[in-house]
Amino acid sequence: MLLMTILVLPLLGGTAVALGRGRTWSAWAAVASNGGALALGIIAAVRVLREGPLSGARGTLRADALSVFMVIVIGAISLLASWLGVRTPARAPEDGHRNPERSAVYGVLVQAFVGFMILAVLAANVGVLWVAVEATTIVTAFLVGFRRTRGSLEASWKYIVICSVGIALAFLGTVFVYLAALHAGGHSAHALDWTSLMAHARHFDPSLMRLAFGLLVLGYGTKVGLAPMHTWLPDAHSQAPAPVSALMSGVLLTVAFYAILRFKAVTDVALGPGFARTLLVIVGLLSLALAASLLIAQRDYKRMLAYSSIEHMGLIALGAAAGIRLAIAAVLLHILGHGLAKSVLFLTSGEILTAEGTSRIDGVRSLVARRPALGGLFGVGLVALLGLPPFSLFTSELVMVRAEFEVGLGWAAVLAMVAMVVVFIAVVGHARHMLLGPSGPPRPAGSSGVTAPPPRWVAAPLIGGLVVCGFIGVFAWPLSGLLAAAARVVAT
Amino acid sequence: MSGSSYFSVLTLAAGTVLVCAVAILWLASIRAVISMVAVQGASLGLVAVVLGVHLHDAGLLAAAAVVVVVKAVVIPVLLGRASGSDSGSRESRPLVNVPASLVASAALIVLAFVTGRGVAHFVGTRAGALVPIGIATMLIGFFVLVARRRPTFQIVGLLMVDNGIALTAFLCTAGFPFLIELGVSFDVLLGVVVLMVLSQRLRLEFGDVDLDELQELHD
């Protein structure tokens, strides 16, 4: 019941938006619904910790610690994103005035997006998981192309084509898993449930599982944004409206990674940890190297953020490769921290874009002096993103490195560290040009006259997000129990 | 029906899927390609029907129905309507020309059969022996995505990938539980619809485009 409610709430918000023809109150209703999802997620977490996994909708929904953790992540970030999204449709360049049905469409799509993500993490069945993830692709395709500019259309085309192919490969992988499950004597109806997969995984055919997991990593990896199928990511993230970028970068990627985590657990049981580890280390390092090299000469700050997402996904992949509980806990903490920081950054960059009228790095100068609020938020967000204390990414990265050393992946950790230093150098270089410098006259060219600082209700959630990110980086008690439990789900 | 005839029909249907794939690679005119897609969808449905009859699996028959409706009727019609406006538009100068594409497809088929053998052997059934055909179709579809410029062709390529995987799924596991099957087909449908809408918009925005004119976004 609880799970059902969690699942339905965002959709209710969506219907509210639809009914309200996208008027402001309906947008706020959507925000409230996401907030509710977050709250219920926390409640669910408490219950899971107390009485073990919940299930709902006659067994099609199932929530263990890992799922509820992901629900919390989704809830938190969708809250942020929809909050800032309240005024986004009006920001669409081609119609400055508020356009009711478009904002309605926008709101509905966003809520559907959130709903499908929640479905993905609550699904008891890998088939349903797949359907949900593919659905997110379709929903977001419109959102990416929402601004109807040439760039956004191009981006959404690439996005949907590449992701559909990737997801298709994931489907093939799922097929093979199913095949293996059937042969291991699973009952066809429930053979694809996580529980039964984990139960029978011991008897799965190794060679088939190897192929299947390879395809799954490749397929879901596409949505995660792992090399070599990451190519859609920078375009989509840079073209989508800020809240959508925030949602995609902050949660969508990690929801897809959630699938990989689950399947990794199955594979580990079937093949032992070695195989999945090798695969994840390869893609992880590949993504890291790629992100690092492409950040050096980056010229667009939204793409910069996108590539940093690729970098962090690479880190997460490495962490998952380590695979021990400590590592998984760190991975999850990193998922949350990165989600918060990255969504705040994307939302801020959206504000910057509307204020400055360009997303080029060399088009934005001395932001801290000219727009203290935006500049400050962007700067602090970058600090968080680069893994500096007190933000949680520091702790999670440190712990991941520890775990990698403990399972003998020290060499990978070293390579990752090198890549991270390169990323740091690159990002600091870009940030310096954007943020620092004298406050000249606000440039009339391009800047759409918005020199006023963002209203409080806009800044508040962003600051809140960063504060939370810092809080969980310092204080252990709110999360440690949940993290441990969630890690126990997928780590032996 | 008797085992042998069941198997020959199955083989025939599966073979048709692959042949359609190769044909699509060969053809240039969009209309012809769309009809090929329809045929492919139909024969995919046929595979499902045959398997369903053979295994007395109602769910599978239902799935077959869904497949036929979606892939042999709805999508081709939509495609036809979508590309109706730019009638007679052709893949005039593909990135990889036709002969090379055919050679490539041959190579891909060989690859599929080499790599699919393991799975086929694992499945064990006679239907399972046909799994490589599915993989081959998927690969060729992928190749179409890489090698063809027109938006419609990419949609078709995507469909082929899907069909190939669906074929594999039918042959390996006699499909998924019906609900999931439904969801999958629905997703495919939606995906195609979205793509078509997008291609419409592309045409509206900048007229008749080849996809590799879309290179505005890069670092």
Added chain:
Amino acid sequence: MTAALLVATALMGLAGTAAGAIAPVRFRIALSSALTIAACALGFVVGAEVLHSGHAAVVHTTTLMPLASFSLALDRFGALFVVITAVVGICAMIFRFGYDGQGLASRTASSILPLFVTSLLLVPAASNVTTFLFLWELMAITSLLLVLTDHARRSEVQVAGQWYAVMTQLGAAALILGLVLLATRSGSQSFAVIAVRSAHLPAWVRSTAFVLAVVGFGSKAGAVPLHVWLPRAHPEAPGPVSALMSAAMVNLGVYGIVRVGMGLLSGGPAWWWLLVMGLGALSAMFGSLHSATSKDLKRLLAYSTTDNVGLMLLGVGASGLFADTGHRALALLALVAALLHVVFHAVFKGSLFLSASSVHQAAGSTDLDQLGGLLRRMPVSGPIFLVGGLAIAALPPFCGFVSEWLLLQSMLHGLPSGDVAIAVAMPIGVGVLALTGGLTAFTFTKAIGIGLLGLPRTQDAERAGEVGRPMWIGAGLLAVLCLVFGVAPFLVIPSVVDAAGAVPGLHLAGALTRGWNVALPGVPGMLAPGLVAIGLVGFGGLVALGRHLVQQRPVRLTEAWGCGRELQTVRMEYTATSFGEPLTRVFEDVLSPARDVDVSHLAESRYYTEAAVIHTTIDDAFERRVYRPADRMLVRWGAVARRVPNGSVHRYLAFGLVALIVVLVVLA
């Protein structure tokens, strides 16, 4: 008791941060500074108590640091550094009451400064890997933000900030890898456990960890060749911050090397310590040379920080070497010398940086060629700088003299030990010490003579006046300490000996002080700084008296004679550049200065020059030879990488197809 105080210190610092963030503008600086001073005072009490009693202050909690634990354990060795930081912090904060230049008054700065000080105070107390790295990085980021406070007005600040960020991150990466390697191999995060188990680790692990630690801490300490950020960042930081960085933060680099090398790893093979000594010697030479030839006051001070860090590392390296060859007493002696130099460096470099920024505020520049004649115009800050300069030049009766003497003694007495490594290392060490000593004397003769004496070279310098009371009090306290410690080193040496004694396996036969004097136990070697001071004052008084008696007529103020030159103008004065010129010529090969002469001719005939200007610029060899090429390589690589994703969806899909084929071929 001490634990509670330690917590109180942290909380007080955080309160300062909060005050800086939310207090109304009128009280902001006062309130945050006051709270920070309180934090420092508490820190001082904790440190002093620990130093005195020897009981570590331990705080441990698992509610702080997710997936790890937060634990502090302040032993005597760490306590010394806490005390140093506290003293410098107090003075810097007093100074700050009067100093709000360089954007230090902003809300951001006044909320971050307390946090920076707090992290400085806590780092030496951290007792597990996560806690240490957390505080360490906190220190790094806060200091970075503080360096950047003046970014809006000076573009140099941005450059400095970038250099600092990159170098400190390089160091942090090395540090993380090294410490994590140690922690995982010895199966625990806690320093105490690591210290116990590290002995059984394979040699390569120990050595790797140590080298990584040296890199990490070296970059923070500003040891050559990782120093490049220091001469940029320290000058650009606002006065109190640069003082804190140079007098407190840099020490922690030395702290770390000792903590890891002697504490966690409890000593190692000779080559480790030869490496440290090598770095030290290099830093000392390089730093002193550059400070001798640079013409900007704060840049000069920054380079001299590198120089002094070099001396500290020399001492530490020598100590490790002695310990490795079994000369425990000598090892302790060398370590004490090094730590004593840490203490004294903190004192005089603090006063120098603070008074330098007083000069900055008074005369509007730190370029020596823009200053001059300030001693008369700044009757308090001037002498403060003078004292600091004499102290850093190791001249009696000021404190630098004592620590350098001890360093020399430890090396001298190490020599006969007959060990080859020592036999080679020590004379070089003494040579380096001597050369840097001479160069430092040169440098600060220049800094004082050009900056404070003679005629003012600009209008601003002409109009300069004494700065506000808090500023010269803050700087003055440290200057007074320079003299006090120089005359009565027995006030500090015992505590320093205790602190060094906390390092396992080092012990000294007998005390290092006898009455007012510094006396080496066992060997005839004594220094009577008090006596020297008395002698100087006494004889000086007699001489002055004599001069007065033989010639009662009042001193006549005249136009300077200058061998009959017409009139005394500023343009005839020696500049910092010209003062350093002979030395620049001597070390031309090392410094490779760039000289460009531009001559403007008279309009009538180009055979007559109207004016000729010569610019001599000396840039950092390591920056030129190592870092810039590396940067260029990186950029080139980035440009190459950019071309791969060209935006074509087909290419992207091709990546996918290839990947798929690979997966099929490999896994099926």
Added chain:
Amino acid sequence: MSTGWSITSMSAISLLQVVLVIVGGPLLLGFMRKVRCRMEGRVGPPVHQPLLDLRKMAGRERTRPEHASWVFPLAPVVLVATTLVVAAVAPLLATDPAFGWSADLFAVVFLLLLGSVSLALGALDTGTAFGGMGASRAMTIGALAEPALLVAILALSVPAHSSNLPTIIIRSLAHPAWLATPERVLALVAFVIVIVAESGRLPVDNPSTHLELTMIHEAMMLEYAGPDLALVKLAESMRLVVLFTLLADLFVPWGIATSPGPWHLAVALASTAGKLVVLGAALAVFEVTVAKLRLFRVPELLAGAFVLATLAVLSTLVVP
């Protein structure tokens, strides 16, 4: 090691040494000038001429450039004071002047350095070009001389296991063989070079030049007049005496009083005077025969000294 020395005798010795240095300095200069003149075939002024000069200057008026600060008048005082402190505690005549135990070679070096720095500051305080020039050159030479000096000291201290002056002297009295050891010889040469450089004699600096552009030490005292000038000049000569005496006592310690009693002191006084005469004559002769080096050749000389000193240290380690 205060064996049988009473406080009174020790302080008496210190006093004697101070007087010796104050009076002996000018006389030594006068003597050297005399020798030079004789060698150049001139009669030359009487040996005590420098003393007369000092008295004359003492009577003159003190002047001060109007923009100079209190550093200017203070500098000569400090300069003299440092030298006097050394003179008082260093074992010049006897191994145990008052506080002899505190006479450390390194300390002596740093004390003398303080003197040079203060003079340089005084020169810079005048703000004249020549002041700056002199200070710059003097400090450059000082900076380069210091390593050679300290390493040479190290070479002497190693065999004695101490850098405490009386200890070194007593121990080298106990081991006459040290006189001839290679490190001693090498260190000796280094010492001589450094002393020549430090005390501004030829070939490093020409004390009797009147051409400002070649001046080093002279350039720094151009603005001083009257008693101040007297003090600077006096200090110059005192430093020379102190350095010479130390040199002599370190390398040829015989004659220095190791036990109390006027007799011993008389001997010490005589021997010290003898040594000074010899050294002074030698330096004078040397000065007559060489020409002044170009400023930028001086570093080569000092680098040579540094190398010699280092060799000395290394040989101390291989020989025993």
